[in-house]
Amino acid sequence: DSGVTQTPKHLITATGQRVTLRCSPRSGDLSVYWYQQSLDQGLQFLIHYYNGEERAKGNILERFSAQQFPDLHSELNLSSLELGDSALYFCASSVVGGGIYEQYFGPGTRLTVT
C-alpha cells in the first residue's frame, strides 16, 4: 500500500458527461501528479500541483481541469467525455516537486466511457 488513495476505483459513464476523480496524497506529501494511461497512448503526464499551486502541465486537454485543495487532496475533472477518454487515471504524490524525491502512485481509477 503506497498511502495514496484514489476514488472511485471504477467509473462507467456516457459520452458527453462530466466526472470527478479524487486523490488523497500520502501524509506529508505536498505534490500531486495526475497521469492518464491507455493502451494506445501509454502513460501520459497530465498535470502537477504543489501545495495548492499548479506547477507543470503536460498533455492535458482543455476539457480536463484539476485543482488541489488546502488539505492537499486533489480532484481531476473531466467534462464532455468522449470514448477516447476511457483509460486508467493515476494520481501520484511526492514530498516536494520532483528532484530526488520519488513519486508514490495510487491504485488508479478506471474510467469507461460508453
Added chain:
Amino acid sequence: AQSVTQLDSHVSVSEGTPVLLRCNYSSSYSPSLFWYVQHPNKGLQLLLKYTSAATLVKGINGFEAEFKKSETSFHLTKPSAHMSDAAEYFCVVSDDRQFYFGTGTSLTVIP
C-alpha cells in the same frame, strides 16, 4: 530538457535467467533516475532510484541498476528472473517540476 528512451518495448526471458532492461537518458544536469514496475491492473511501484550517490543502486526484489554517465544509461538488471517479475517496467528521469517517463518495457518470463 529531460527525457528517457527505453530501448526495448518487449523483453522475454526464461525463468532463472538474467534480466536486462535498457534505459538511456538525456538530462541537462545531474539527473535523478528511477525505475518503476507495474503489474497488470495495478498502480506503479518504485523499484529503485539514483540520486548521485553510489552508481550501483540496489532495489527491491533483487533488482539493481547501474548509472553510467559516460554512456547516459541506467539499465535495470536482475541475476535470475522469477515468474512474478512479469510486468511493465518504466524508466523515469526527473527535474524539479516533473517526472519524465519512458514508454515502458514489457517483461515476459517463460517457465
